[in-house]
Amino acid sequence: MAETDMKNQPSDAKPSEAKPSGRAIGEPGAVRDFAxxxxxxxxxxxxxxxxxxxxxxxxxxxxxxxxxxFLHLLPTRTHLHAIKATTTLGLxxxxxxxxxxxxxxxxxxxxYYKPSVEGAYGSMLDIMHVVPTGxxxxxxxxxxxxxxxxxxxxxxxxxxxxxxYKSPREFNWVLGMLLFVVTLGLSFTGYxxxxxxxxxxxxxxxxxxxxxxxxxxxxxxxxxxxDVGRMQKEVLLGAHYVGQEALIRFYVLHVMVLPIVAxxxxxxxxxxxxxxxxxxxxxxxxxxxxxxxxTADMTPALKTYGLMAVMKDKTPVVNREMxxxxxxxxxxxxxxxxxxxxxxxAMLVLGMWFDxxxxxxxxxxxxxxxxxxxxxxxGLQELVSYSAFMGGVGIPAIVxxxxxxxxxLDREREDVGVxxxxxxxxxxxxxxxxxxxxxxxxxxxxxxxxxxxxxxEATAHVPQIVxxxxxxxTVFVLLFALWSVAVVKITRSTRMGAIALFTCFLxxxxxxxxxxxxxxxxxxxxYWSQAExxxx
Amino acid sequence: MDNQLQTSERFKPPKxxxxxxxLLAAWSAIAAFVxxxxxxxxxxxxxxxxxxxxxxxxxxxxxxxVGAQTYFAKQRLWLYRDEAGFHALSSVCTHLxxxxxxxxxxxxxCPCHGSKFDEAGRVKGGPAPKGLIWVELSVxxxxxxxxxxxxxxxxxxxxxx
Numbered sequence: 001m002a003e004t005d006m007k008n009q010p011s012d013a014k015p016s017e018a019k020p021s022g023r024a025i026g027e028p029g030a031v032r033d034f035a036x037x038x039x040x041x042x043x044x045x046x047x048x049x050x051x052x053x054x055x056x057x058x059x060x061x062x063x064x065x066x067x068x069x070f071l072h073l074l075p076t077r078t079h080l081h082a083i084k085a086t087t088t089l090g091l092x093x094x095x096x097x098x099x100x101x102x103x104x105x106x107x108x109x110x111x112y113y114k115p116s117v118e119g120a121y122g123s124m125l126d127i128m129h130v131v132p133t134g135x136x137x138x139x140x141x142x143x144x145x146x147x148x149x150x151x152x153x154x155x156x157x158x159x160x161x162x163x164x165y166k167s168p169r170e171f172n173w174v175l176g177m178l179l180f181v182v183t184l185g186l187s188f189t190g191y192x193x194x195x196x197x198x199x200x201x202x203x204x205x206x207x208x209x210x211x212x213x214x215x216x217x218x219x220x221x222x223x224x225x226x227d228v229g230r231m232q233k234e235v236l237l238g239a240h241y242v243g244q245e246a247l248i249r250f251y252v253l254h255v256m257v258l259p260i261v262a263x264x265x266x267x268x269x270x271x272x273x274x275x276x277x278x279x280x281x282x283x284x285x286x287x288x289x290x291x292x293x294x295t296a297d298m299t300p301a302l303k304t305y306g307l308m309a310v311m312k313d314k315t316p317v318v319n320r321e322m323x324x325x326x327x328x329x330x331x332x333x334x335x336x337x338x339x340x341x342x343x344x345x346a347m348l349v350l351g352m353w354f355d356x357x358x359x360x361x362x363x364x365x366x367x368x369x370x371x372x373x374x375x376x377x378x379g380l381q382e383l384v385s386y387s388a389f390m391g392g393v394g395i396p397a398i399v400x401x402x403x404x405x406x407x408x409l410d411r412e413r414e415d416v417g418v419x420x421x422x423x424x425x426x427x428x429x430x431x432x433x434x435x436x437x438x439x440x441x442x443x444x445x446x447x448x449x450x451x452x453x454x455x456x457e458a459t460a461h462v463p464q465i466v467x468x469x470x471x472x473x474t475v476f477v478l479l480f481a482l483w484s485v486a487v488v489k490i491t492r493s494t495r496m497g498a499i500a501l502f503t504c505f506l507x508x509x510x511x512x513x514x515x516x517x518x519x520x521x522x523x524x525x526x527y528w529s530q531a532e533x534x535x536x
Numbered sequence: 537m538d539n540q541l542q543t544s545e546r547f548k549p550p551k552x553x554x555x556x557x558x559l560l561a562a563w564s565a566i567a568a569f570v571x572x573x574x575x576x577x578x579x580x581x582x583x584x585x586x587x588x589x590x591x592x593x594x595x596x597x598x599x600x601x602v603g604a605q606t607y608f609a610k611q612r613l614w615l616y617r618d619e620a621g622f623h624a625l626s627s628v629c630t631h632l633x634x635x636x637x638x639x640x641x642x643x644x645x646c647p648c649h650g651s652k653f654d655e656a657g658r659v660k661g662g663p664a665p666k667g668l669i670w671v672e673l674s675v676x677x678x679x680x681x682x683x684x685x686x687x688x689x690x691x692x693x694x695x696x697x
Contacts, residue, residue, distance in 0.1 A: 388665065
């Protein structure tokens with residue numbers, strides 16, 4: 001456990017003793033040594049590669065984790081709570097596995113993919129029909145991207161509902177939000193690369209969302225001097241319309257910039273889990289089973305490297321049992337391995353049975369109708385059909401910022417590591433779900449049936465700025481915020497308010513995504529099902 | 537050592553010249569770093585656009601009779617000629633850049649999010665923040681009718697030719 005172990009090499013791992021120099025020339029000893037060294041090389045090489053023996057003793061098991069670059073992110077002993085299936089559901093590891101799978105399949109696809117307007121679509125067809133295993137790799141890449149966004153969101157919900165964002169893990173939650181944004185950026189930039197109709201028009205819409213702050217600057221009359229919308233679009237596309245410049249920019253972002261940013265953020269995210277004292281767990285997890293004292297050596301304040309060599313107090317804890325913990329090797333390694341295998345298998349099965357779609361080649365003259373973004377952006381697409389700026393920029397910014405600030409606004413220390421923070425939290429979650437369903441379904445029903453301001457006689461000519469700030473989307477957000485404030489007041493708990501807000505947004509996201517996927521057809525009109533879409 | 541620690545706890549020592557120079561150096565380095573980052577972000581902002589020549593010849597004015605309504609797919613615009621002259625409406629939706637379809641009654645409807653515009657491009661419904669753009673028209677010295685798809689004129693402006 002102690003850090004100093006790192007320097008102590010086990011005696012059996014020492015390379016053979018160096019012979020004293022000064023042997024006479026021609027003496028046979030040196031040649032014999034050479035022959036012996038040569039014969040012993042496989043053994044000594046293995047000993048220098050893995051410096052501990054077979055991990056059978058606790059000490060060797062500890063070293064197996066401690067002296068391994070890839071495993072040293074893990075503690076040598078892990079709290080039992082951390083490997084219970086209900087603690088994390090394996091979602092964080094699954095997200096990481098998907099990221100690695102995407103990197104591997106992505107690099108393989110890069111071998112044949114040509115990021116040019118003339119070549120892109122053709123190289124996609126090559127990958128699908130000519131390249132050995134190309135179709136499978138593309139399928140795994142596509143379904144893996146969807147699965148990564150899904151796992152990431154579920155992981156976020158898990159962390160939220162088990163109150164794992166609380167002190168000292170606040171900043172790691174912020175890092176998680178950054179990773180969420182970067183992952184969506186990776187998805188969005190990857191979407192253009194096939195250069196099919198859907199890619200072209202979904203990105204045209206995305207780039208114009210980047211331009212939508214013009215809605216605001218136009219209303220203020222400052223667009224001619226300060227046109228941030230145009231600037232954003234031009235930086236993104238390198239042109240006025242989606243074309244070769246946009247394709248190469250998206251390619252660079254997708255295969256280089258964003259993966260590097262994501263890798264760095266992932267590394268820090270995982271490192272901080274360790275520095276913050278492992279996975280969040282309830283206080284009861286330390287006292288329940290064995291009735292002993294808390295495992296003090298697992299708390300960050302008493303970690304030896306927490307001392308940072310600046311104090312003489314707080315020496316490493318010795319002579320205290322590490323209650324409720326197990327050896328990381330091999331227990332946690334098995335768990336991680338199992339999640340890795342299940343995730344990879346799921347992607348392989350999906351990739352073999354379902355082909356990723358590819359529409360006809362991009363045609364800038366004819367928009368896809370309806371031009372639907374990938375599912376995780378469809379909720380936003382429903383919102384931009386009310387107002388491009390609030391739906392595409394304003395509300396997402398409010399949601400991301402609001403979520404990132406949750407650990408700073410709710411600083412209650414109770415019930416960390418407990419799902420829904422107990423019975424009251426379960427009631428608040430359920431109540432918020434009912435509230436959010438009523439609000440969102442009610443607003444959608446109202447909007448589909450009656451339209452909005454422009455469809456009504458009295459308000460047909462209201463200025464755009466009114467619609468920008470008063471539309472079904474902003475009404476949801478306002479109602480959700482009011483509901484959460486009410487919950488804080490009634491329960492006198494910021495944690496309950498946070499649960500209410502998060503639940504509302506989660507429900508809103510799910511319903512809007514479902515609604516835009518199933519019930520929106522050509523011209524973004526409402527249809528009960530795709531079977532009702534007009535033929536054209 | 538102990539003495540220093542105690543003093544620093546009781547009151548802040550006055551800034552010395554050395555402190556000042558140190559701070560100056562630190563802030564200069566920070567400023568230089570920020571400027572370098574900003575400078576690097578200047579690169580992806582294009583100064584020349586691939587569509588830099590956004591003008592296109594639409595034809596000779598006499599090709600279009602009064603009442604003609606012609607679509608130019610590449611320029612994404614509708615050219616109209618009426619008694620008052622020529623005008624051209626861009627069919628690019630002002631909401632999110634899809635191409636609005638012109639219906640039989642002359643109104644426009646966008647397939648992406650259902651924005652509606654009347655014959656003159658004014659917003660009639662949906663999320664579009666402003667009306668369809670009236671594209672600048674001119675007559676070249678050789679007598680061609682030329683449209684500049686990146687230039688906008690006040691709605692209602694017509695070209696006599």
